[in-house]
Amino acid sequence: MKRIATIAALGAASLAVSACGSTDDASSDLEVETVEMPAEEALEPVAEEPVADAAVSRTESVEGPPPVDTQTAQEAANAAEDVAAAVEAAEAAEAAMAAEAAEAAANLEIE
Template sequence: MKKYASLAIVASAALALSACGKSDDASEAAAEDTVEMPADELPAMEPSAAAAPMAPVVDASAAADAEANAVRDTANNAAAVAAAAQAAADEGEDPQTPAQ
């Protein structure tokens, strides 16, 4: 008799759990969860002080341009030093190296 009682309890528990389950049927239409609202209708709120600041957006082209500008400036400086050294050599003076 205990076996039948245990079997009945287990069967009823299995049916109860399966009745509580959620069905993700693909044939059901999807409902949109978000609501869009124009920015001027949003409630005025101060940003939370506890919220983490947003990370800046890195623009790869700006970083590449900055690197190219640095290389160009270095090349221009080297050319200016070489021209100054050549001019000093032409005049017979000792060329001075720039302090770094």
């Protein structure tokens, strides 16, 4: 009986929701002038000249960043090696913990 009541409630709800919809076509309200106006504005010629940005100097944009010295590059390489070693140690510890957990689970199943 509950199943029939549930199905009837779902049917009534779906009919109520479908009755709220509108069959009006949105494209019928549009006029040609309103659709073409934004496109016409984009095609208008630009009369303004470009302006240089005072915050950026010409030498920075042409030359690029300053060169890196050997000491800075070596420090970065050493830091990268330290990070790689830490990641490898963490992965090894995680693998050891997983192996211990698998062994403990296998021992529980045997007993």
